[in-house]
Amino acid sequence: MRRRPTDAPQRVISTAADMLATYGLNATSIREVTKRAEAPFGSTYHHFPGGKQQVLAEATALAGSRIDAMLDEVLREGVVSGVSRFLALWRERLLKSDFHVGCPVLAAAVEEPIDGGADDAREAAGVAFTAWERRLAEAFIGEGHAPVQAQALATMLIASVEGAVAISRATRDIAAFDRVVERLEGLLR
Template identity: 65%
Template sequence: MSARHSDAPQRVVAAAAEMLATYGLNASSVREVAKRAQAPFGSTYHHFPGGKQQVLAEATTLAGAKVDSVLATCLQAGGAEGLSLFLAMWRERLIRSDFHAGCPVLAAAVEEPIDAAPDDAQRAAAAVFACWEARLSEALCTDARTHGQAHALATMIIASVEGAVAMCRAMRDIGPFDRVALQLESLVADR
């Protein structure tokens, strides 16, 4: 078996994450994901017996883990500086993609699948958001901020960034993101 075939499942999941970020959950077909991954379509169901929902759930988890890794790295600089670094990464992603790529986790969270009853991708998105909240909350919990305050702030940061990303994509303008980032940085720096 060639190396090209052995990494097909990983390529499929990565391609699905990219499609989620750009086109959303319902527009991400297994056939198109396999094509973009340069993986044999027939073997896709062998590796993913749960079909599209399994592929998209794994893609959501993969995308969430990648963002979590970036977030963890950014937060090594401290809460306020780490948040600034993380926001800069998102800003760059929006601009670099000309506002076409958003957050695959948000796409999985907000779209109801039209072609399947189980919603594995939505459950995966919920788990990712909880992971990000925990990571941010831990970094924001300081002497001046209780765990409850840090958790609430972490929730607001995630919701604000996700909303700003969606607004920027719709408006094809970085302005909403910059305004939200400025407010979030101010809130985190206040403590």
Template identity: 55%
Template sequence: MSPRQSDTRERLVGAAADMLARHGLNATSIREMAKWAATPLGSTYHHFPDGKQQLVIEAVTLAGARAGAGLDRHLQNGTSAGLRGFLAMWREILIRSEFHNGCPVMAVAVEEPLGEADDDVLAAAAAVFRDWEGKLILALRADGITPKLAQEYATLIVASVEGAIVLCRAQRDIAPFDRVSRRLGAMVASAIG
């Protein structure tokens, strides 16, 4: 693949992730993704012969990896600092986008596809959520939390962050996110002593 072809492919995946975060799964079409990426529509089908499903899976995987890398980076400073950093990252996304952007992974997890059954798309979203939980579990375990409790805290953290994003987008207000962040921070600080 030439550098130019690779750039086109990367732009399409990035555009798909951006559009999923802003508009959701069903409002994101191949045509609009190509337009957002400033690429010819034919390039989309060249790079993604399986169509929208293939592009969405790659976009979810990319978005999940980016957020996961941020989580990894923040967790290097310990669970409490890592959680604060992860929350700050999502808080900035909400504020910078004026509450128009959410989580592209959540977008595909909560919408029923309009076309064919997209189990592969849901599997990609589930894999991202499991990855984030796994990173949190490892950090919590390193801080002495039991495996069962680490799993419960990790699930609670991921679900709480995703839910707070939804509340903020609906209310166009950061207050729900800040309340959830404070409670999660207090919970983790108390758990790890």
């Protein structure tokens, strides 16, 4: 089935988000993104005049909004159940990819562009982290936590999960992730 050219920009952004999760910011090239997205390379700079930095910023924003939507969905079950489900989804993602896929937002946050380009992807990562924090804090407040405590719990949860994902990818072992999950779930009960 041939893809319509009109959806090529969205395929490029989605593919770039997937590549960020696996290869990181600097290893994600426009040429490889367009090839994997089955998009015409020649029109890439027409759709993305900001080049690679624009594509990566939009990919980071897309990944951030996907995770935010996932949090929104799981938190409807309540904080404890929702966070447990969210953590289980991350665990499954790590295992299913044999620890090759991480968080594209984290990749954009921690890597400096090798070409000295703009910080658009990092800024998009900051926006995503802030949105996730806000969503989690609101859920904690909704279950009776004071706003300051809710904010602290949200920050700790995000930082713990991101760190556990990174450690598990580096060690190719789920043990660190499982230890973090156990502590987080105990804390939330």
